[in-house]
Amino acid sequence: MKENEIKDKTPMPAPAEAPGEIAKEYKEKTAVIEQEFSNAVRAFDTVITKSYLSELTSYDVVPCTNGQIPNMRWIKVNEIVYEKDEFFVDKMSMLYNALHSSARNICFLLRRGYCKDNKSAVEVFMGTTDISGVNNVSGDILEKGLKGLFPGVSTERSGDIVQELKGSLDKTFAISCVSGVASLREDDKKERFVQGLEKLLDSTNGLKFSVFFVAEQVEDSECASILSNYENLYSAISPMAETQLSFSQSITSGVSEFSSKNFTENVVKSLQKAVAKGTAYSKSHTEHSATTKGNTSSFGGSIGKGPFSASAYYSRTTAKNEGKADTEGRTDSYNLSILEGIQRGLSKGTQQGEGSHRDNQESRSHQITFQNRRVKHYQDLLDKEIDRLQNALPYGLWSMGTYFIAEDDTTATALAGLYKGCIVGDNSNSQVFTVNNWSKHDDKTKDIAQHLLGCQHPRFVLPSNIEVSSGSLVSSKELAIHMSFPQSSVPGILVREETSFGREVKSRAGLNDENAITIGNILHLGEKSTLPVRLSLEELSKHMFVTGSTGSGKSNTIYLIIDKLIKKGKKVLVIEPTKGDYRKVFGGMADMTVYSTRENEKNLLKINPFAFPEGIQVNEHIERLVEIFGVCWPMYAAMPAILKKSIICAYSACGWDIRKSECRHGRLFPTIADVVIQLKKIIASSEYSANTKGDYIGALQTRLESLQTGIYSTILSSSDCTDYEKLYDQNAIIDLHHIGSTETRSLLMAMLVLGLNEWRMSTNDDDMDLPLQHVTVIEEAHNILPRVSKHQSQEGANVLGKSVEMIADVMSRIRTYGEGFIIVDQSPSAIDESAIRNTNTKIVMNLPDGEDCLIAGRAMSLTKDKQISKLSRLATGEAVVWQRGWNEAVLALVDEMSDRVPLKAGDNVSYVKESLRERPSSLFIKRFVKEEALSDEEQKSLQDEIVRAMVPSCVKSELLDVIRHLPSHKESALINSVVRYLGLDVEIIRLFAEYSFVGSLQLKNDLRDFIADDLAIYDTDQQDELLSMVFIWASSQNEMWHKICQDSLPSNPKSK
Structure with missing residues (x-):
């Protein structure tokens, strides 16, 4: 048995302050970090923000040794066409993107005051050359790209424009350079772009200057390298964005006491082949007491590898501990063992101990965080620049600079400032946006000019012997803001805004030269294509509507269609109430007859309103005739009934049986004189008041009697009427333009239409759905088809509305006989809507009135407002064409009808009789x-x-x-x-x-x-x-x- 007891008490050392050597080292190395950071800032400004651009005037210019770039192709832009509602900047960026892979550079020259004919005219040139300087691939791309992206643009190849510019630079001049990255403004939406060059040009009228835009290609590999360096720079400055300082103090004190007692008792008895029993006792007591107090101070500095790594800290610790332990134990054991026989054993032990321990510890810590706002700003700039370059990689990067050349310093400086104001936007802060000015007296100006004549940026030498250019790194999208066309017309350059229509005639039925006529070619954004515009002959039998203002080319379009139809073997009737131009185009043709309303001309028109062809019932004709009069004359109350009764009585007086539709004298029809006779009798015998009779006499009798005098007595009262077959089955022109009365012209036109309808009914009564055989052209159709209300009120019948409806119905039904109408008028709003609706072919030319545009546009299923508004801006000869079966309307340039055969006045003279009255036989x-x-x-x-x-x-x-x-x-x-x-x-x-x-x-x-x-x-x-x-x-x-x-x-x- 053993007994041990241990007691230990050890005090801790007192705390100590940080040594002064460590603080000094910290300050020295912090100063090194600050110096290296300052150097990094200057490098950042040079590389990222290009701060050197604002000080180019103080740097030396590198002499130009390359000379002029070979094979530079220049194109002069005379007319620009934009598509409405399409953002032109996107199209320009597409052009520059297409050039990026082949062009060494792109130059854009804009100058004013150099045109001999117009000193205020603006000239625009674009030039480019290949990277190799041998082929002209980039020049072809430039020309085709302009035609493809801006259809309708008018360009021409120009000579060496640089040589012309060189001549102007031989004099003294000043140069101002604008460097920076252009961007859109947040409020500059695509539908209203306000950063165009026209703003610059509008403010410089009367000034003489040249603007030279130079964009040098930056290869994709170089762009990727720049992007990689930017990313590395971002990683390098990131640790400097935030700094943390930590301070800690620790104090520890402890007391330890231990007491241990050990008592062991072991008795072992062993017998082979016997039972062994043992008992063991153990007891231990230990007391220990210890107190420790310690103070620890630590200060150190550490600077990592490289100029962008730094750390610093300071710590202090104080601790106090106390402890006491007591232990006591006892062990009893019993063992039974048999060894090679029988063996038994028993063991028992007891152990006891105790102890105690006490500790006290105290600690303090402080942490301070510093943020570097300038580094954060650089990080933001790098983020923007990295994103900009990543987005720009697919479009291509360019080094862009703009140079203003003028004869005096003030003009060059003012132009540069105006241009800067135009292109700067909300995202133009990633690089320096600055203007550098070189006076015409500055020696460096000539050197800069030599670089520009070589179509390249001037180079400068920085104090650090680094060679830089005046260009800024921009993408093709940003370049489109720098180098763009004017958005509105300026002297010397016409700018038009166009609207797209169908690019090709898509018809369900295949169209060819056999079943269609060609009237022109597709026009896309002002550019005439080779695709023809064909009109189906089958659809022409379902009528055509042609409208357009005076001078729009409407007449030429009709002439062309008539010429094509005649050459196809179709017969044409033209009813012309105004001008008399058709006789000057077709009147001299051998198979064309011109019917006039002058007695001194051949083929005097003679029609009897009350005559009708065989197969027509007299009562049917009377009903239609009364409706015709209702269109041409204002009638109200009982006037239609009185007129109808007078006509019936006139037929009866001529021997007609109204019920049987037979005449005892054969084909004897009444004339206007007969109706007047009966009208007088009816009014005189009526019970109307004197005032009412006077109204009826004035409204009916007077109008009828006016048709019995002068030339009208010959035209409308002749018994020798023009044959139906000659009028309606042969090529004919009915010239009514000499008739002064609008009412009379309308009446004659309506009578002709009525006669045509009845003639078709009588000759094709058993036929239906015939192919196109005959076409009737009705000029100034509002005379017989005016737009009126169809509403019928209880107060009175709408005679005019009902009459117009009847005529429109006649025209819609006559198509079954192979008859097609071409309805022509200057204003759709003046034509009855049903007449427009029932036409399967529509040709719309220039319409200045907004209501006319809306009516015509809706009739052709134009759904876009920009297409409808385009109708008011169509040039002469341009027409929007639609025919049933087409997927969409197309914009066409109508061919000119030049094959004209006029009727000469000398060939159309006729003898005038002294009197129409024949002497009795x-x-x-x-x-x-x-x-x-x-x-x-x-x-x-x-x-x-x-x-x-x-x-x-x-x-x-x-x-x-x-x-x-x-x-x-x-x-x-x-x-x-x-x-x-x-x-x-x-x-x-x-x-x-x-x-x-x-x-x-x-x-x-x-x-x-x-x-x-x-x-x-x-x-x-x-x-x-x-x-x-x-x-x-x-x-x-x-x-x-x-x-x-x-x-x-x-x-x-x-x-x-």
Whole structure:
């Protein structure tokens, strides 16, 4: 048994302060770090922000030894076309991106005041050369790129423009250079770009200057190297962005006590082949007491490898500990073992101990963090620059500089400042944006000019012997802001904004020269393509609408279409109410007939509104006719009904059975004179008030009577009408432009359309959906198809609206007979909307009115506002064309129709008769004056004579009834008919109006002279018979005339 006891108490050393040598070392090495950081800042400014650019005027210029770049191709830009709503900067960047792989540099020369013809004109040149300087690949890319990205741009190859510039630089001049990175402004949205060069040009009117833009290519490998160096620089300065200082102090004191007692007792008994039993006791007690106090101070500095690594710290520690331990133990054991037989053992032990320990510890620490704002700023700049370069890699990088050359310092400086204000943006702060000025008296100016003449940046030597240029690193997208075209027209350069339409005619049915006509070529952004614009002949039978203002090329377009149709074997009818130009284009063709409204010209137009072709019912024609009058004349209340009744009565007076649609005299139709006669009777016998009768007389009778005078009596009252077949189945031009009355022109146009419809119905009654056979051109269609309201109110019928609807319906239905209409007018808003809607082909030329643009655009399914607004800016000959079956409308440049065959005035002269009244034949005198019988042959001949006469048809009907011995006529009616047939009624009325009194001998003598001179009746008895007839007629017309006429009757037993 053992017993041990240990006691230990050890005090700690006192704390100590940091030694002064360590603090001194820290200060020295911190100063080194600050110096190296200052050097790094200067290097950063040189490499990243290019601060040297602001001090170029103080550096020496490297002499130019390369000379002029070979194979430089220059292109002069005369006209620029932009696509509406497309950001032009994007297109310019695409051009520069395309040039980056092949071009050594790109030069952009803009100058003003050098044009001999216009001193204020601006000239723009672009030049480029290959990297090798041998081929002209970049020049081809430049030319084709301009044409592809800016279709419609007008360019021409220029000579060596640098030599011209060299001539101007031989004089004294000043140069200002603008260096920096251009960028967009946040408020400069794509739809309103305000950083264009036109802002610079608009503010420099009257100045003479040149602006030389130079962009040198930066290879992708060099860009990648720059990007790698930037990233390394970022990593190097990152530790300097933040600095931490830590201070700590620790104090420790301890007391330790230990007491140990050990008692061991072991008894072992062993027998082989026996039981062994043992018992052991152990007891130990230890006491230990220790107290330790210590103070530790530490100060040190450490500087890592390189100029961008540094660390510093200071620490202090104080601790105190105390402890006490007691231990006591006891062990009992019992063992049973058998060895090579039987063995038993027993062991038992006891151990006991105790101890104690106490510790006290105290510590303090301080940490201070410093941030370097300048380094953070550099980090931000590097972040932007790295991102900018990474984004720029796919587009290509350029070294860009802009140089302003002027004859005086002030102009060059002012231009540079204005340009800088134009291109600087919200992201232009990554590099220095500065202007350097070299006076015309500066020796360096000539050296800089030599570099520019070589199409390259001038080089400068920094104090550190580093050679730099005046260019800034920009991407192709940024270069597009530096070097761009003006956005609006300036003197010398026309800038147009264009809108894109369909690029090709896409039709469900294949179009070729057999089933279509070609009118021009596709026009894309002002550039004429080789793709033709073809119009399907099948769709032309479903009508065409052509509109455009005066001078838009509308007439040429119609001429071209007519010429193409005639060459395809189609027949054409032109109804022209104005100008009379069609006769000057087609009138001289062998198979073209020009119908005029002048009696001194050949082929006088003769139509009877009340005539219709066979196969048409009279009541149908009357209904349509009343609608026609409703279009041309304003009618209200009962006027349409009165007019219709007058027309029906006129047909009946001519021998027509309205119900059966038959006439006992064959094809004898009433004329306007017949309607006037019946209208007078109806109004006179009506129960309307005097005011109402006066209104109806003024609105209807007066208008109808106006059509009986002058040339209209020949055109509208002739029994010898122009054949339907000649009008509607042959090539014809109906020239109405000599008619002064708008109402009359409209009436004639409507009558022609009605006649065409009825002729097609009568000749193709059993046919339907025929291919195109005939085309009718209606110029100034608003005369018969005006845009009016179709609304019918309870207060009164909308006669005009109903009438227009009828005509539009006629035109829509006639297509089934192979008839196509070309509706032409200057204003879509003046045309009935249904007429526009029912046309399958639409050609729209320049329309200055906004409402017209909207109507026409919607009719062609133009969904984009920019396309609709384009209609007001179309140039002469340009047209937006759409045909049913096309995917979209196209913009076309219509071909010029130059194959013209005019009708010469000398070839169209006709003899004018003194009087349209035919002298009565001997057969007429024999039958109606002598009252003698006629043979059958004589009767037939007299009937033909009467039918051809220019008299009302009711007069003809009465006379024909007498010839045929029909019992329906009365003696008074016969006298009335003879007097009117011979024109005696007109003559006696004239004489009554001429003399202030009646019944004189002079009256009778004048009538006798008329009968002899005008009617060629010289027999006195026959004259007396006719005088008797006219006085009897006159006495029945007016009570005031009655006695005079009775006294004036000749002493003829037959008359009495």
